[in-house]
Amino acid sequence: MPLSHWPPVSVVMPVLNEERHLEEAVGRVLDQDYPGELEVVLAIGPSKDRTQEIADKLADRDPRITIVPNPTGKTPAALNVGIAHAKHDILVRVDGHGALTDGYITRAVEVLDESGADNVGGVMAAEGRTPTEMAVACAYRSRLGLGASTFHQGGKAGPADTVYLGVFRRAALERVGGFDETMHRAQDWELNYRIRKTGGLIWFSPDLSVTYRPRSSLSAVAKQFFHTGQWRREVIRRHPETANKRYLAPPVAVILLAVGTILGIIGLITGNSWLDLGFLAPLGYALLLLAGSAVEGRYLPWKALFWMPLVCATMHVSWGLGFLVGLRERPSTAG
Numbered sequence: 414m415p416l417s418h419w420p421p422v423s424v425v426m427p428v429l430n431e432e433r434h435l436e437e438a439v440g441r442v443l444d445q446d447y448p449g450e451l452e453v454v455l456a457i458g459p460s461k462d463r464t465q466e467i468a469d470k471l472a473d474r475d476p477r478i479t480i481v482p483n484p485t486g487k488t489p490a491a492l493n494v495g496i497a498h499a500k501h502d503i504l505v506r507v508d509g510h511g512a513l514t515d516g517y518i519t520r521a522v523e524v525l526d527e528s529g530a531d532n533v534g535g536v537m538a539a540e541g542r543t544p545t546e547m548a549v550a551c552a553y554r555s556r557l558g559l560g561a562s563t564f565h566q567g568g569k570a571g572p573a574d575t576v577y578l579g580v581f582r583r584a585a586l587e588r589v590g591g592f593d594e595t596m597h598r599a600q601d602w603e604l605n606y607r608i609r610k611t612g613g614l615i616w617f618s619p620d621l622s623v624t625y626r627p628r629s630s631l632s633a634v635a636k637q638f639f640h641t642g643q644w645r646r647e648v649i650r651r652h653p654e655t656a657n658k659r660y661l662a663p664p665v666a667v668i669l670l671a672v673g674t675i676l677g678i679i680g681l682i683t684g685n686s687w688l689d690l691g692f693l694a695p696l697g698y699a700l701l702l703l704a705g706s707a708v709e710g711r712y713l714p715w716k717a718l719f720w721m722p723l724v725c726a727t728m729h730v731s732w733g734l735g736f737l738v739g740l741r742e743r744p745s746t747a748g
Contacts (some may be wrong), residue, residue, distance in 0.1 A: 418449075419448040420449055420450050420502070420503055421448030421451070421501040422449065422505055423496075423499035423500060424451065424454065424506075425496055425505070426441050428460075428491070429458035429464075430458075430460045430462050430505075431467050432463040432467055434468050434509060434511075434626050435470065438509050438511055439455070440514055442513055443511060444515075444636065446738060447518045448524075449486055449522075452477050452501065453479070455471075455495075456483040458484075458485070458486030459484065460484050471742065474629055482496075485582070489594045489597070489600040491593045492506065492591075492592045493591050493594060496591065497582070501597075502583040502584070503581070503583070504582075504702075505580045506579050508625075510638070511625055512623065514624065516649075517623065518580070518616075520621060521580040522580070524616065524620065525560055530616035531582050531585035532576065532582070532614075533621065534615075534616075534618075534621060534623075534650075535619060536619060536651045537628050538623060539551075539627050542626075543629060544714065544719070545629060546627050546628075546629050547713055548549060548721045549629075549720075549724050551709060551710050551721060553627060556709070569619070570616070572616060573617035574617065575602045576605070577615070581618070588649065589604065589613075590615070596647070596648075597644065598643075599644040611661070632726050634731070635731040638727070638732040639738075640734060641732055641735060645660055645735075646739045655682050663732040666698070666738050667729075667733030667737060669694050670698060670730075672694070673695055674692070674694065676693075677689055677690075702725055705722075
């Protein structure tokens with residue numbers, strides 16, 4: 414039901430090396446047709462491309478856009494500095510490679526009011542343009558790729574552990590001290606955990622959807638997921654009670670694949686046929702990827718379908734290796 418009074422909102426965008434997507438991302442915010450006042454705060458890191466130039470041009474065109482520097486280039490620092498410069502008490506997080514769907518902010522403010530939540534969010538709708546990106550997007554949305562996460566696959570509205578991006582009440586962020594700047598990744602999950610620990614409510618709504626532009630190469634996917642695995646281990650180190658089967662599956666799979674392959678090689682060298690059975694682990698995994706990709710990617714163009722098993726393997730193995738290796742230097746915890 415429409416609100417009788419639409420509160421002003423601040424959209425905060427952490428931006429680094431986003432020349433490909435920044436203009437689209439900002440444009441989709443400005444085109445939201447939100448009934449209340451809206452401002453956009455771009456927290457720009459030291460980019461190696463034309464991001465700063467593009468941001469400056471966007472700000473020159475529209476007075477609703479403010480640019481603030483983020484010297485560290487780290488996402489949580491960008492969010493905190495952007496929030497500090499934002500004028501309003503409802504804060505909408507948008508990334509530089511995301512595109513809000515029509516009516517996103519209006520509906521998010523309604524859901525925030527209806528649910529009484531501290532943070533609301535919806536579906537991370539991965540969408541690729543090239544065959545590789547299409548395969549990555551499909552892997553994001555499928556059980557074969559990232560499992561059964563609600564904000565990747567959708568689901569019923571209700572309380573959640575975390576949501577994609579988020580529309581926050583400033584009071585909730587102030588209550589928990591904002592984003593932890595030592596969490597260079599997984600900072601949204603960690604923040605939502607602290608909000609829940611203080612009695613706050615995180616709410617998922619399938620009505621809210623953000624188009625996500627995935628990485629465009631296997632090497633970029635591998636780097637992204639390796640770092641994600643490292644930081645997921647850091648979250649579990651700090652909050653052991655958050656460990657679950659979904660997060661532990663990739664490192665366990667990497668161990669089983671490695672052990673099976675090593676045993677199989679030893680079997681070939683020594684002539685021990687029993688050890689040859691170790692090859693069943695990588696063989697079984699390969700067959701699972703091929704069969705699963707054929708099912709999950711059945712609507713993909715054939716060039717994208719070709720990349721699907723390679724993308725899923727890259728996600729799983731990189732994530733698992735990152736988790737097993739962990740961070741080389743543990744950041745000091747905030748506070």
